[in-house]
Amino acid sequence: MSNASETTHTLLRAEGFSCPSCVAKIEKQVGRLDGVDNVTVHFASGRVEVDHDETKASVDDLIAAVGKAGYTSKVSAF
Numbered sequence: 001m002s003n004a005s006e007t008t009h010t011l012l013r014a015e016g017f018s019c020p021s022c023v024a025k026i027e028k029q030v031g032r033l034d035g036v037d038n039v040t041v042h043f044a045s046g047r048v049e050v051d052h053d054e055t056k057a058s059v060d061d062l063i064a065a066v067g068k069a070g071y072t073s074k075v076s077a078f
Contacts, residue, residue, distance in 0.1 A: 007037060010059055012048040013076035014041075014066055022071065029069040033057040048073060 014026065023041040026048060030039045035056025040049040050062055059075060066073040 006053065006055070007051050008054045010050045010052065010062060011076045011078065012050065012062060012066060012073040014046050014048050014071045014073040016071045017043060017046055022069075025069040026066055026071060030062055030065040033061055033065055036062075047076065 017023070020043055023043050026041050027039045030036060030048070030050060033052070033056075035053035036050060037053070038049075038051040041047070042049070048062075048066060052062065063073050063075075
């Protein structure tokens with residue numbers, strides 16, 4: 001297991017959600033990044049939880065992917 005990739009759990013807070021279909025757009029954009037294992041978007045709170053390999057998909061990549069879906073996001077502590 002010495003060369004197994006490290007999975008990082010990152011929390012983003014996204015703005016501009018207006019409908020549940022926005023959730024699917026974000027999950028699709030972020031989920032197609034190389035190194036992303038899991039994406040969960042919480043519509044009510046605007047939280048985006050991502051499990052990813054930071055050597056393949058950095059936090060900046062995640063934020064850019066949310067941006068491609070049309071939303072602004074930033075890292076959240078909770």
